[in-house]
Amino acid sequence: MKIKVINPNTTWEMTKGIEHAAKSAARQGTEILAVSPEMGPVSIESYYDEYLAIPGVLEEIRKGDREGVDAYVIACYGDPGLHAARELTHAPVIGIAEASMYMASMLAARFSIVTVLPRIKTMLEELVAGYGMGHRVISIRTTPLSVLDFEKDPAKGMEVLAQEGRRAVEEDHAEAILLGCAGMAEFADRLEQELQVPVFDGVVAAVKFAEAVVDLGKTTSKLKTYKYPEKKKFIGAMSPFADINS
Amino acid sequence: MKIKVINPNTTWEMTKGIEHAAKSAARQGTEILAVSPEMGPVSIESYYDEYLAIPGVLEEIRKGDREGVDAYVIACYGDPGLHAARELTHAPVIGIAEASMYMASMLAARFSIVTVLPRIKTMLEELVAGYGMGHRVISIRTTPLSVLDFEKDPAKGMEVLAQEGRRAVEEDHAEAILLGCAGMAEFADRLEQELQVPVFDGVVAAVKFAEAVVDLGKTTSKLKTYKYPEKKKFIGAMSPFADINS
Amino acid sequence: MKIKVINPNTTWEMTKGIEHAAKSAARQGTEILAVSPEMGPVSIESYYDEYLAIPGVLEEIRKGDREGVDAYVIACYGDPGLHAARELTHAPVIGIAEASMYMASMLAARFSIVTVLPRIKTMLEELVAGYGMGHRVISIRTTPLSVLDFEKDPAKGMEVLAQEGRRAVEEDHAEAILLGCAGMAEFADRLEQELQVPVFDGVVAAVKFAEAVVDLGKTTSKLKTYKYPEKKKFIGAMSPFADINS
Amino acid sequence: MKIKVINPNTTWEMTKGIEHAAKSAARQGTEILAVSPEMGPVSIESYYDEYLAIPGVLEEIRKGDREGVDAYVIACYGDPGLHAARELTHAPVIGIAEASMYMASMLAARFSIVTVLPRIKTMLEELVAGYGMGHRVISIRTTPLSVLDFEKDPAKGMEVLAQEGRRAVEEDHAEAILLGCAGMAEFADRLEQELQVPVFDGVVAAVKFAEAVVDLGKTTSKLKTYKYPEKKKFIGAMSPFADINS
Amino acid sequence: MKIKVINPNTTWEMTKGIEHAAKSAARQGTEILAVSPEMGPVSIESYYDEYLAIPGVLEEIRKGDREGVDAYVIACYGDPGLHAARELTHAPVIGIAEASMYMASMLAARFSIVTVLPRIKTMLEELVAGYGMGHRVISIRTTPLSVLDFEKDPAKGMEVLAQEGRRAVEEDHAEAILLGCAGMAEFADRLEQELQVPVFDGVVAAVKFAEAVVDLGKTTSKLKTYKYPEKKKFIGAMSPFADINS
Amino acid sequence: MKIKVINPNTTWEMTKGIEHAAKSAARQGTEILAVSPEMGPVSIESYYDEYLAIPGVLEEIRKGDREGVDAYVIACYGDPGLHAARELTHAPVIGIAEASMYMASMLAARFSIVTVLPRIKTMLEELVAGYGMGHRVISIRTTPLSVLDFEKDPAKGMEVLAQEGRRAVEEDHAEAILLGCAGMAEFADRLEQELQVPVFDGVVAAVKFAEAVVDLGKTTSKLKTYKYPEKKKFIGAMSPFADINS
Structure with a gap:
């Protein structure tokens, strides 16, 4: 196909x-x-x-x-x-986004989305609500990095994702992490190892x-x-x- | 201004x-x-x-x-x-849309939206939910007419609007009608007279x-x-x- | 009129x-x-x-x-x-209250209400929910001052409002502030200048x-x-x- | 006590x-x-x-x-x-109202409220929502009778209640009926016999x-x-x- | 009976x-x-x-x-x-659980549940939502103790409940505490004295x-x-x- | 695997x-x-x-x-x-159930569940709400047949499913049908042909x-x-x- x-x-x-x-x-x-x-x-x-x-x-x-x-x-x-x-x-x-949320829902009770710039947060809140996933998404965490910052400096990207992901797990009690940008796919495996919770890339x-x-x-x-x-x-x-x- | x-x-x-x-x-x-x-x-x-x-x-x-x-x-x-x-x-x-809903909320407890083709209904449901107006909008009623049908044959448009508006009032117990298309502004006054409930045009x-x-x-x-x-x-x-x- | x-x-x-x-x-x-x-x-x-x-x-x-x-x-x-x-x-x-919320909704995605005594909070939560504005109101912040305290000591009132308003912006990420008491109208302009976000007085x-x-x-x-x-x-x-x- | x-x-x-x-x-x-x-x-x-x-x-x-x-x-x-x-x-x-809803919730999965004049409906909808009972109350049915009509002509009252109660059971699939007026207490037993579902008087x-x-x-x-x-x-x-x- | x-x-x-x-x-x-x-x-x-x-x-x-x-x-x-x-x-x-929530709702505007192990939290969130009590339950607080820990070491149990109960009151602004385990009934009175808010045991x-x-x-x-x-x-x-x- | x-x-x-x-x-x-x-x-x-x-x-x-x-x-x-x-x-x-709803959500805006006996309806309503799918499921239609009736008399089962499926499409405006029982898998293809909307079997x-x-x-x-x-x-x-x- x-x-x-x-x-x-x-x-x-x-x-x-x-x-x-x-x-x-x-x-x-x-x-x-x-x-x-x-x-x-x-x-x-x-x-x-x-x-x-x-x-x-x-x-x-x-x-x-x-x-x-x-x-x-x-x-x-x-x-x-x-x-x-x-x-x-x-x-x-x-x-x-829908794919990551539906898949995560079959493997974790509560999860967080970690994404790019703070201004994205309202957009994602509306998206999550529109899919009926408000009770599953326990937090949406943003980073100071733009989409292209993650492309340009992946090491920095990984560091920032790990930091916010860890906060999602420890402070918000997320049981899985969803990567809130298609460009983050490359970080999924390492992040999963580092955080020891399932990490879902939507792609x-x-x-x-x-x-x-x-x-x-x-x-x-x-x-x-x-x-x-x-x-x-x-x-x-x-x-x-x-x-x-x- | x-x-x-x-x-x-x-x-x-x-x-x-x-x-x-x-x-x-x-x-x-x-x-x-x-x-x-x-x-x-x-x-x-x-x-x-x-x-x-x-x-x-x-x-x-x-x-x-x-x-x-x-x-x-x-x-x-x-x-x-x-x-x-x-x-x-x-x-x-x-x-x-937001303007009509906020204004209607200040003058009527429950209201209906009357709009164009049936396929529009889901779009309007999402819109209404996004504005937090789901408890005020008692029904969304569609008509068989397209946007341009209302332009081309206003007499027919008026007839169809009056028909669905009346059903909204009588069957759904709407206390006001919102016109779900910018091109319907011209019908507002006549419709209000005919239905004897407030009719709101968003424009x-x-x-x-x-x-x-x-x-x-x-x-x-x-x-x-x-x-x-x-x-x-x-x-x-x-x-x-x-x-x-x- | x-x-x-x-x-x-x-x-x-x-x-x-x-x-x-x-x-x-x-x-x-x-x-x-x-x-x-x-x-x-x-x-x-x-x-x-x-x-x-x-x-x-x-x-x-x-x-x-x-x-x-x-x-x-x-x-x-x-x-x-x-x-x-x-x-x-x-x-x-x-x-x-409804006027301030509908107007703020047309100019800001998420906002906070800053109001008088803590006991008011539940009343406002019910009010906000009743208007379908629960997704827009990101926090309700109270102050230790009563309605008449604001009348008697406006300087103190301004100070306290600025403090809670700042917290709403910085901690809750409010993008606008709604003044939760009719007697606060006089503070709106100064507060707007100080906080650099729109401040809405309902009156x-x-x-x-x-x-x-x-x-x-x-x-x-x-x-x-x-x-x-x-x-x-x-x-x-x-x-x-x-x-x-x- | x-x-x-x-x-x-x-x-x-x-x-x-x-x-x-x-x-x-x-x-x-x-x-x-x-x-x-x-x-x-x-x-x-x-x-x-x-x-x-x-x-x-x-x-x-x-x-x-x-x-x-x-x-x-x-x-x-x-x-x-x-x-x-x-x-x-x-x-x-x-x-x-709260008492009848909490008690009914312990004995029936879905229920209807039968009450007085149509204008009451919005008031009851807000009340039900405020108690978090929107998922239990399957319909609110009004009658053409006022509060005092029920006092003055109990036979007529009983007849009308039985009629709307029956519709609630047969059309709305209510599994219990709540009497939406304190003055209806006297009808509870007979209504329960007639409808063969639990009827709850709030008093x-x-x-x-x-x-x-x-x-x-x-x-x-x-x-x-x-x-x-x-x-x-x-x-x-x-x-x-x-x-x-x- | x-x-x-x-x-x-x-x-x-x-x-x-x-x-x-x-x-x-x-x-x-x-x-x-x-x-x-x-x-x-x-x-x-x-x-x-x-x-x-x-x-x-x-x-x-x-x-x-x-x-x-x-x-x-x-x-x-x-x-x-x-x-x-x-x-x-x-x-x-x-x-x-339902009994404690309905009773508490008649005596307090907002309340918290204090319960056993952290893993219980999602279960209780679903339970609370199912009863339509999401707007009344202001927080669910867990403890590191299992059900049988409370049986074996009641002194420790009391200490931990008092600690989380206090946090619920002071940080979450709970106006009453619900005991989230049948085995906690014995602590209700002392906890009520210590916290100075109503404490509800479901039994x-x-x-x-x-x-x-x-x-x-x-x-x-x-x-x-x-x-x-x-x-x-x-x-x-x-x-x-x-x-x-x- | x-x-x-x-x-x-x-x-x-x-x-x-x-x-x-x-x-x-x-x-x-x-x-x-x-x-x-x-x-x-x-x-x-x-x-x-x-x-x-x-x-x-x-x-x-x-x-x-x-x-x-x-x-x-x-x-x-x-x-x-x-x-x-x-x-x-x-x-x-x-x-x-979750699989059928998530999959249907990716292919249809609104859908209905057709299932067995009427008593099942409340169970499914709670299930749907628990998955956050209340806005997608436009109706839940039951049949007079039990689970084993569908096993024993598949011809009758097919007839009844087609009848309720058609009502879901024509009266409720469902855009897809979900089969509310694992034993209905065999009917999916014929039903899809007959109703001309996607039919989803959860298995x-x-x-x-x-x-x-x-x-x-x-x-x-x-x-x-x-x-x-x-x-x-x-x-x-x-x-x-x-x-x-x-």
Whole structure:
């Protein structure tokens, strides 16, 4: 099967890391197609960045359907554009935040999310509430590092993650840690060893869930909420988006 | 004061109607600047449409700050891009959905939203929950008409709204009706007469709230969640968005 | 238009302060009628005080309807008697707590309420939950000062408010502060300067919302919950309340 | 022990009925003191009525403490003034609504409240939510009869209660019925026979809970929320309320 | 009347203590029958222990119905098997956790539970949420002691309870303390004296509620959720459970 | 890898059906070990049945750890004993109810559960709430058929499921159907064809999630809630359960 992993930001080095994580998790016979959109921000750390990354994500979904993609993973911990992506294709679309939370819920009673800059916290609170996971997520801990800081100085990134992860375990009594950024996949194993609790990276969780769903032949319900969008005119820079498969 | 009312879709006839409603509500001395973005869909009836309307909305915010705008109204009943808009400017930004719900809450104990196509229902449920208004909104009723159907055949639109509004009052025991689409402003008065309960159009509610907030000199908190977005590179069709005022 | 601002306690010095705040916020052409009831406690710091203040508030509503009042503001941060007041008149009635929370919600993602004595905390928690604002109010901070302490020693009041406000910002990560007592209006501006986050006084917020609602010609829904009370006999000290306008 | 059952309205015939129910439930050695306040409305069917009944209720609490009362029951299904009453005395104060819900929760998984006029519904929804009982109360059903209609025409009252009770069982799948008015106590037994599900009258439930609490020597926590009210001046018709025991 | 108090664990010394507490609370004429099951764990400190205690509890219910029992109390602070017990008999069945929370709710606005080992915390959080008491329970505090540690070294138990109880009052602002283990009944009075807030033991609360319910002749609703279990075959060690009274 | 699928009831014909479903879903290399416990009820349709099935389930977990099992699936739609099972082993344990809800959440916005007898409804409501899925599950529909009725007369079972499934889609606007009983797996495909919406059987969903989790090497967090149970004495029929691996 072919799983397209879309890194919604346009930093290709980060996409490489995500691809590496996804491939290490995929089973034999699963083809991983990791991409960044051709438009959008180099990192996502605000509602502004998130919304401006979504058109690029949707373009990759549309292209994917022509590439014979069986399932999609949206690899940014805000699950940007998830619901729109589900409208646009019948293939399953899985966000790494939802995947990490559902998987963690099957292995730990209470857990924490450790993520990038403080301003992200409200976004994640709304996301967690929207998934009905407010009673499982015992804390959301931010760091002073931006998304690209983690790319540029992984040693520093690891240090900061370990520090906040430890606080989550010791002060908040988290029983597992969820990595709140797709670029943190590389730290998962070391962090798990250091903290001695399960550490969940959403990229690998989403890839495995995508395999599971495709194996079962399940596709997105097109009955009402996720029906194909109505065909209509788009103008300006958005004109190409009038072209919907359905 | 100058209030910029942004119709997130690109149907200028509809923007005219919104402008008319906004101006009729504005007090003397309030300048209404009603616009449609230069990019995006002609109507918004899905997550797909909504996300693809947001870049255009944000562009209008950015332009607005250079035009001396005092407050913004986002005139689509999904409040598209609201949080990102608040990041982008220090001026107040008000969505018509939130405005209608807050205003209705001060005048009615329980109310219903009457809106366009059935597929919109889940979007509105999430929106209502996000504003903490789940206990006030007693039902969300949809119609078989699209956004542009209401534009094209207002007589039919009025008929359908009256029908669903009446059901909301009689079957769901709604004590007020909220119009779930910016293009419905024109029906508010007649509907109120026909149903004999308060009918709230979000456009006029938002304009009045904007005046209120500007009068008090209140602006968006730039402390954390709504800080200006970090400056960064954007590529492709999104390149222009790298240019943030702050 | 004529807005009657009712200070539910009977401390006229405090009513003067509230009147001053209301007038400073009102636009030209808005007449502010600030009153204290002729019966009730000199301050409100318990359920006991609150309930015993309500008959006086309702009397002022009843009188107001004969005075040609267009809208009412209940100027105590428990919104005492709000729902009963809405039953008693068709004119809009706005509580300062709800007004401050709705306005703050349009300008800040998370905020704190700073208020008087510790015993008030449970009352405010219930109030916040009732308005569906539990996810926005990040903390409720009390002070050792009573309502009248703030009147008697404003310097001390300012000091204590600044202290708790700072803690709300620094420890709880509040992005705005709401003043949890009508008598605190005078501190709003200085506090805003000192804390560098928006500070919301409910009195001015409610006055502006009242203007907005009256401008739009909106009145309370009299369909069911807020119908005029059934006419009936009242005995003893409550006999005068049998006289309902409707 | 001495239990004072306060009927918050001033209809003495109804108080007699409540007294009868309370005495039939009280065990030997429990003295029931059933009273109506000396001020207030003859029935309670709105927020207006409720708030104007509370001063009378509080006066009865104050008097009760001088009469050697061991526990109080507030016998109106809105639990009017409950929290203020708890501030005013160290003796336990129990509302009939809370008592009926807690007792029903120990005997039935899901239940309905059947009550008087439609306008009461929102009041009861807020009450139920405040007690955390929203998941247990499967429906609130109103009748076209007022409180005094039930007094005047008990045959009609019984008929209407049976009708709505049956609908609650058959349509809403209620497994027990709660009588949403203190004046309905007399119908409980017949209704239980007719509907073949447990029917709970709050008056008797509250009396039994009061006995239970007094037996254990438990009293209201005076630590914070329910501390005695601060001593202060009251003016006008409320002057007598300055006199607090504590 | 005959109340059977079932200590779900098989430590008879603890059952003696529970019997003592129950008898001290029961009024004259109430016969207390305190038992431990003939199968199950010596203490309950995990989901594992809890589930393995339930068959023994249910056997005691079944036997009780043949012994003429009027009401049952399940005396372990997880209310193990409560819903199944209600299916198995028409007599009321009351859990000590629910009883303590409902009673405390009538006497204190906010309270804390102090209990045994840290691992219990999630179990209690789910229990509290299930009863709709999440807004009343301000904290759940655990101790390093196991159930049997409290039996073996009561002096140490008292010390630890006092310490955590004090923290609950001072740091969490609890206005009452609930003892989160049936074996803690003996500490209630001393703790109440030491902390100067009401301390609730669930055993005595449940016994009094059982008396109240039996006095009123109320029994479990057998309409739907708590119908007698369908008769069916059980195999292996569970074979005896095929024998249901109904 | 070896996945042990435990049918908590003791009807071996049903276990065969579950085994068939599990094997059809498992990928090459996954060994499915489908078992029924050696003790317990032949079907689960009440809290009573559920609790009496759990010891048998736990015995199978304990045995499984000695059999080299990599992950467990509990194949009854109440997820009986799930949390205890997680305490007992470090291997992942997945319930079919949680699996079906998490998977459905990734493919449909709103869905319904169709299940057996009406008495099950409250149990499922609590289950759904416990997983935070209350906003996704739009209705729970029951049928007049028992678990074994579906085994005995599959044609009738299919008819009834199709009928309630259709109502869920047409009346409740469900966008997917979840089969609320492990024995319904065989109907999934035909039902999906007939209703034209995704139909989720929890058995296959759980097997795929188990594969996913094992592939990633993730195991249950043993930090706090799911620590191994404390070693202790068990008496009577429960004596064998003292023997815990850890």
